Amino acid sequence: MSEQRKKNEKNFLVQGSILAIAGVITKLIGAFYRIPLLNIIGTEGNGYYSVAFSIYSVALMLTSYSLPLAVSKLVSARVAVGEYKNAHKIFRGAMTFALLAGGLVALLVFFGADFIATTVMHLDKSAYALRVLAPCILVVALLGVLRGFFQGIGTMIPTAISQVIEQIVNAVVSIVGAYVLLNAGKAVGKTHGDKSFGPAYAAAGGTLGTVLGALSALIFVGIVFLAYNKVFKRKMKNDTSKRTEGYKRVYKVLFITIAPVILSATVYNISDFVDTALFNNIMAAQGFTKKEYASLLGIFQGQYSTLINVPLSISSALAASLVPSLVATVQTGNRKQVHDKINMVSRFNMLIAIPCAVGFVTLAKPILDLLYFTQDNTTAALMLQLGALSVVFFCLSTVTNSVLQGLDDMMTPVKNAAISLAIHIVALFIMLVVLKWNIYAVVLSKIIFAGAICILNAKALRSRIGYVQEKKKTFAIPALAAVIMGVIAMLVHLIFELFISPYIATLLALVAAVITYGVAIVALGGITESELKGMPKGALLVKICRKLHLIRGEYR
Template identity: 40%
Template structure:
């Protein structure tokens, strides 16, 4: 039994690591191509790009984002019982469900792009061209999400990981090339060129996933032939299951994303009402969406990968009524998430300004100040997303929706007051996000304690990471300042400081036993890591 638990924990970390590595690669590519894209279209063009993406993200959530998680959960529950025919039927019905829903939303968006721009963003119609390019992307992403969810439900995260990298590579090349060609027609068309890469990236990813699925077919055919299941699910029952699973996931994700869409709408409309010029509003939002959020979202992608990897394991364990295994996976994934999120938040707060200067040649203090204030949301968003996934995987689907709705109400009131009466412009959005993510954490943790008697042991889960991160932050700050004083190069000083930060955090965690030898064995190549640490006399 002990070996089975260890194996389950190791598999969770391995699968999560595959997605995490892919997430890092994808976001690094995103950072790299955003640099020339921002230089081509400018802050104003990136503002139009950012506004269009806020609408696009809502459409993706309504038709796409919940699909991989729902298909993964439903498939994993059937595979755990060796019901391969039912798993295949779920896949087939999910394709139809996703295609119809996303196709409808895509058509409405394409036709109504100008009206959406006028209504949502205070008459900034320059958002419409980018929105029209993004409309068909919604359909492609929805179908792609079904393929990803199916392979995840089979316990294999590699197809999703590789498809994400393929998607981002095509996205990067096409975005920069199309923006460079179309910028001669103005910032709005330059932004539309940037969104064309999103469409072509999604198409390339869908083709890749279909080829992977085709390679699975012979093996799936053999499994279905051996499937002893006598009671096969009817299509109407499958559609009902998909709907009942997707709707709570969609509502939770929508509330998460709608807070961002409302932020952009409130920001543009309120600032315009109090006298700011549209070009200045768009430039400010361009800094927020293309620079600030880019750096904040990099570590969140890693923690989100662990949530995705956790869902099939918990769904399968619940289907087999292995409640102890469920709790162990919860402990493991929360602890690993905090080991990543806390040092990332400290690192972004300390080194955000120099990194912005290195990436975008932005010597102004605004992006750095934004990151110092907003870095704490990395921890709150990581934990709130993870706890929402745990509640959903534990069949408490409505609770995260309710908690997100309460948090959104608090967030809206707080943000409106700061925008209208405190004249904090872009900082009002940052403070509002802190309030929203913190509220979600508190409410989700309260729900976990009440519903499944799961209480977060904060000292055990976060204590060592907080201490190690504080030491890392102090050392990194002085290393950067010292390097700048000696060599007068922000690029070299930033690289040195970031490398030192990684080494210092790892050493402090190991020396203080913040991470145990048993936990190290769970990571990919864990045995090699442990052997190396013994040779260095660190264990």
């Protein structure tokens, strides 16, 4: 392995880790602010909040979800060969697309909120929250282009910092907005004789944080871009490449890249929208009240999804950092290097996803009771235990989707996600209508959906580049280490719960879990010394492991 290759791989891991750390921080902030938010708006309000977000998510997929990936891919391909002028044209073209698409969809959602909420989602009062979210569609589209540009030139720092800023503002404004509008909604409810106005208005107040959070992030990244633009302009002046792309070609390339990513992202992520619409309509047909199924959705999104999304954010961060790096590697034509890079990011993903899944199975109720101490978490805990396996499948499918897109195989993820979605919808319908599994049907159907994508993507990668996922270090060793971790964590929790507060017992069990897993994964050979050195603070990690005699032999 050349020194340059080692340097590139280390930078890839560092940049991926920066984004992953930011993802964890934002998800933790999200998990903690959702506690007081859920206490304010209640499970009914959280149901309205969740329905609005499922529609908002579809709008983002159509306008901005694809932009960071597409822009980073196209910019990195041009920067890699010194075409800075063409890279800048890609950026300007993407900004134009964001303005037009984001603005148009934002207007459609704003003015069509009542029709969508009432006719499609069967939960009319979610329209208030949806209307507040509508302007955010444009903001996020512009933000996505700027983040994609920085990822394309090889830095994740602006994206990472902006994510943290966005979530902090989101947390503060959401709580304040929900509290203020709850009281306003209660006053309206008294006038109309309908207590549901309080939770509905509170949900709208909660979504206000999303809008102002995204706007704050846009302002920050915009300032960073203006500062960096001077440096980039100097690089453009020194650009001696002869290939100059006209804007007609730029828009064509953007469309060819964005359209499949939009299709893939829409099919891949539209399951939330489909689940919500199908669940609401079937539950209504089975005689449940709007308040009942809104509350179940509130538990699903407010407690279950919030925790599940923490490991998924790490996977998304690694996938985002993989694409520019993979594009550059593909251009070298070295298949072994491409395989090594895919294997590295897949293993890193599973090292995190598998213990998280085991942790959710073993400590679901204690974790939920620690975070949502004012709620009855029995239903949410069972959801978390049943759906824990989806963490592994979703993390792996996110990475394999990004790999296929990085290989310029844009339509295969679309086809695979569409097939998986069809299987998912059939399974969900059977579990809701025939088996009557209620909200648990939604949880279990997601495992089927993500698992199907993993199988189809693995087959596509084997056919496309002959890649076969390594099993022992990627799955077997992390699974064994995670089982050991789960047993130790349960024992620690059971012992300390007898003598001290169950909340402190949970914290101690989590600390014991992290330490146990770290020791077990190194002792079992899941991570080598050279791989540890390639991580942030790798030298220190190696030193600690050697002191604990987890790594033997001579220094390498």
